[in-house]
Amino acid sequence: xxxxxxxxxxxxxxxxxxxxxxxxxxxxxxxxxxxxxxxxxxxxxxxxxxxxxxxxxxxxxxxxxxxxxxxxxxxxxxxxxxxxxxxxxxxxxxxxxxxxxxxxxxxxxxxxxxxxxxxxxxxxxxxxxxxxxxxxxxxxxxxxxxxxxxxxxxxxxxxxxxxxxxxxxxxxxxxxxxxxxxxxxxxxxxxxxxxxxxxxxxxxxxxxxxxxxxxxxxxxxxxxxxxxxxxxxxxxxxxxxxxxxxxxxxxxxxxxxxxxxxxxxxxxxxxxxxxxxxxxxxxxxxxxxxxxxxxxxxxxxxxxxxxxxxxxxxxxxxxxxxxxxxxxxxxxxxxxxxxxxxxxxxxxxxxxxxxxxxxxxxxxxxxxxxxxxxxxxxxxxxxxxxxxxxxxxxxxxxxxxxxxxxxxxxxxxxxxxxxxxxxxxxxxxxxxxxxxxx
Numbered sequence: 001x002x003x004x005x006x007x008x009x010x011x012x013x014x015x016x017x018x019x020x021x022x023x024x025x026x027x028x029x030x031x032x033x034x035x036x037x038x039x040x041x042x043x044x045x046x047x048x049x050x051x052x053x054x055x056x057x058x059x060x061x062x063x064x065x066x067x068x069x070x071x072x073x074x075x076x077x078x079x080x081x082x083x084x085x086x087x088x089x090x091x092x093x094x095x096x097x098x099x100x101x102x103x104x105x106x107x108x109x110x111x112x113x114x115x116x117x118x119x120x121x122x123x124x125x126x127x128x129x130x131x132x133x134x135x136x137x138x139x140x141x142x143x144x145x146x147x148x149x150x151x152x153x154x155x156x157x158x159x160x161x162x163x164x165x166x167x168x169x170x171x172x173x174x175x176x177x178x179x180x181x182x183x184x185x186x187x188x189x190x191x192x193x194x195x196x197x198x199x200x201x202x203x204x205x206x207x208x209x210x211x212x213x214x215x216x217x218x219x220x221x222x223x224x225x226x227x228x229x230x231x232x233x234x235x236x237x238x239x240x241x242x243x244x245x246x247x248x249x250x251x252x253x254x255x256x257x258x259x260x261x262x263x264x265x266x267x268x269x270x271x272x273x274x275x276x277x278x279x280x281x282x283x284x285x286x287x288x289x290x291x292x293x294x295x296x297x298x299x300x301x302x303x304x305x306x307x308x309x310x311x312x313x314x315x316x317x318x319x320x321x322x323x324x325x326x327x328x329x330x331x332x333x334x335x336x337x338x339x340x341x342x343x344x345x346x347x348x349x350x351x352x353x354x355x356x357x358x359x360x361x362x363x364x365x366x367x368x369x370x371x372x373x374x375x376x377x378x379x380x381x382x383x384x385x386x387x388x389x390x391x392x393x394x395x396x397x398x399x400x401x402x403x404x405x406x407x408x409x410x411x412x413x414x415x416x417x418x419x420x421x422x423x424x425x426x427x428x429x430x431x432x433x434x435x436x437x438x
Contacts, residue, residue, distance in 0.1 A: 008220060015217035016143045022212065023138065024150045026203055027131060030094055031154035033192040034127055036161060037101035037120070038066065040188050042268045043166035044181035046275075051179055054110060060394020062113045063268045067260075067386035069121025074383065077126025078133065078376035086134040087203040090127065094196030097123035102189025105182035121383070128359070129375035136363045136371055137206055140224035145313055148360035149304025155352040156296025159289050167286045248365050249374045251424055253381030256358070258417040259321065261385030262410035263351050265393045266328065270344070273403050277331060278340035288341055292348025299349040300356055307357055313364075314425030317357040318418055320350040325414035332407030358421070364428060389413070 041048075041063060049059055081089040100120045107113045131151070139147040169187055170180035178186075204210045207221050266273070274280045274288060303320075307313040327347040331340055359375075366374045393406040 011214075011216045012140075012220045012224065015213060015220055016139065018212055018217070019138050019207075019221075020147065020150065022204060022210075024147065026199060027151040028154050030090065030195055030199055031127070031131070031151055032157055032161070033094070033188070033195050034097070034124060035155050035158035036188045037097055037192060038124070039158065039264075039267055040101075040162060040166075040184055041104070041117075042271055043162055043170070044184050045269075046272060047170060047173070047179065048107075048181040051181070052108065052110075052113075054113070056394040056397040057391070058110045058113070058394075060268075060390045060392075060397075062110070062117045063394075064387040064390040065114050065118040066121040066124075067264070067383040067390075069118040069123075070125045071121075071380045071383035071387065073122045073125035074129065074380040075373060075376040078129050078373065081126055081130040081133070085205045086130060087200060087205050090130060090134075090203065091196045091200035093124060093127050093130075094199060095193050098189050098192025098196060100189075101192065102186050104189075105178070105185040126376065129379045132359050132362055132375050133371055137225070138221070140221070140227075141311075141364060142224075142308060144363065145304040145307040145357065145360045148356050149300045149353075152352065152356040153297045153300050156293040156300065156348065158293070159296065159348065160293030162286075162289060162293075164286065164290050167282055170282075246366075246370070246374065246377075249370075249377050250381075251420065251427075252358070252362070252365060252378045255417045255420040255424065256355070256378055256382035257385035258413040258420070259354060259358075259385075260382040261389035262328070262413040262417070263324070263354075264386045265389040265406070265410055266347075267351075268390055269393065269403070273331065273407075274340065274344060276403060277334055278337045278344075280337060280341070288344060289348075292345055295345055295349040296352040300353045303353045303357065304360075307360075312425075313357040313361045314421055314428065317354050318421045318425065320354045320357070321414055321418040321421060323347075323350040324354070325411050325418060328407050328411035328414060332404045332411065334404070361428070365424075 045059055048054065054062075077089070077093070097120055100116060100123050104113070104116050104120075107116060132148070135144065135147055165187075166184060169184040172178070172183040173180035175183065207213055207218055213221075270289065271285045274285045275282075280288060303316050307316055324347055327343050327350075330343045331347075334340075362375050362378070363371060389410065392409070396406045396409070397403060
């Protein structure tokens with residue numbers, strides 16, 4: 001006898017509750033360390049640049065080279081994740097990037113900085129789109145934004161952790177013969193290796209491989225995911241070249257190029273911007289970034305919940321991106337320190353949620369067959385933006401002596417991105433209306 005709607009809902013709720021508790025905490029910790037190892041250079045920058053004689057252009061190029069390595073190896077990494085399974089491949093990613101991140105403490109010149117930042121990107125390539133692909137095998141659309149938001153809060157939490165501990169680590173300057181910025185890289189790189197080992201031991205690969213789901217719960221997950229795919233239809237092809245020429249991939253890639261390029265550029269220089277434009281000292285910068293991390297975490301959890309309930313991730317992504325563009329513009333115009341801090345808080349609340357909302361919608365845009373390559377292709381295009389924009393930002397800072405022109409540039413990028421999100425929303429809603437009519 002078939003289960004009633006209420007019984008199916010209860011079965012689904014039980015399955016999702018188990019999956020959330022078994023998967024999300026481990027992925028959250030993994031992505032927290034991923035983001036720490038990606039942006040800790042922003043807190044090390046002032047002291048490291050002074051010690052090693054790096055200009056803003058050198059720092060910007062080194063910051064961007066991470067994303068070039070990430071972009072070049074994104075698709076191959078995601079294909080290997082599909083082949084070997086999420087557990088093994090994510091563990092490999094974490095162990096290698098943890099060792100390389102700690103290795104930046106040994107840098108003595110620009111060339112070494114460039115090489116290690118590039119290799120760090122190569123090591124981390126495939127992590128985020130791999131997780132999105134992995135989630136598409138566990139969480140149906142009605143639970144997906146909540147699942148993604150509950151691990152993607154690692155981004156604002158990383159700001160909270162960095163703001164809280166970076167000052168203390170930098171103040172270890174001279175301890176055991178190491179500079180403070182060297183302690184920062186060491187203390188945040190090596191724990192990543194331990195988290196990678198934990199992923200290898202405890203992360204489940206697929207629903208069918210675990211013993212903690214009942215047969216009814218496993219059936220519910222498979223039926224819900226199959227229903228999603230039936231609405232999408234079969235893709236004509238899903239190889240690498242087809243993905244790179246897929247209009248859906250190109251549109252998502254273009255808006256991610258602009259969004260990630262602008263946001264990571266500002267994030268890599270936020271402590272220096274708050275100091276130069278807002279007049280904040282090191283301690284005030286740390287607390288400002290930490291409070292921003294709390295705001296971003298709360299906003300992301302709330303937006304993940306309401307986006308699932310209202311089945312419209314794009315409208316919230318649009319408004320968050322519009323807020324980001326306005327924040328860049330206002331900070332560029334300058335003002336009293338308290339105004340700059342307040343605007344930074346608005347940015348910190350809005351920025352982390354946009355990519356969470358957009359990437360949790362990728363399975364709505366692409367079929368499961370397209371998703372492994374398509375998600376990696378989107379992230380590849382995004383990382384190219386994250387390579388070029390910090391380099392251009394650093395060159396503009398060296399040429400003009402200030403951050404204002406760069407801030408106006410990334411404000412324009414965010415504004416165009418908001419327009420593309422609106423266009424993508426219209427396309428998805430139109431396709432959904434047609435599918436419902438059929």
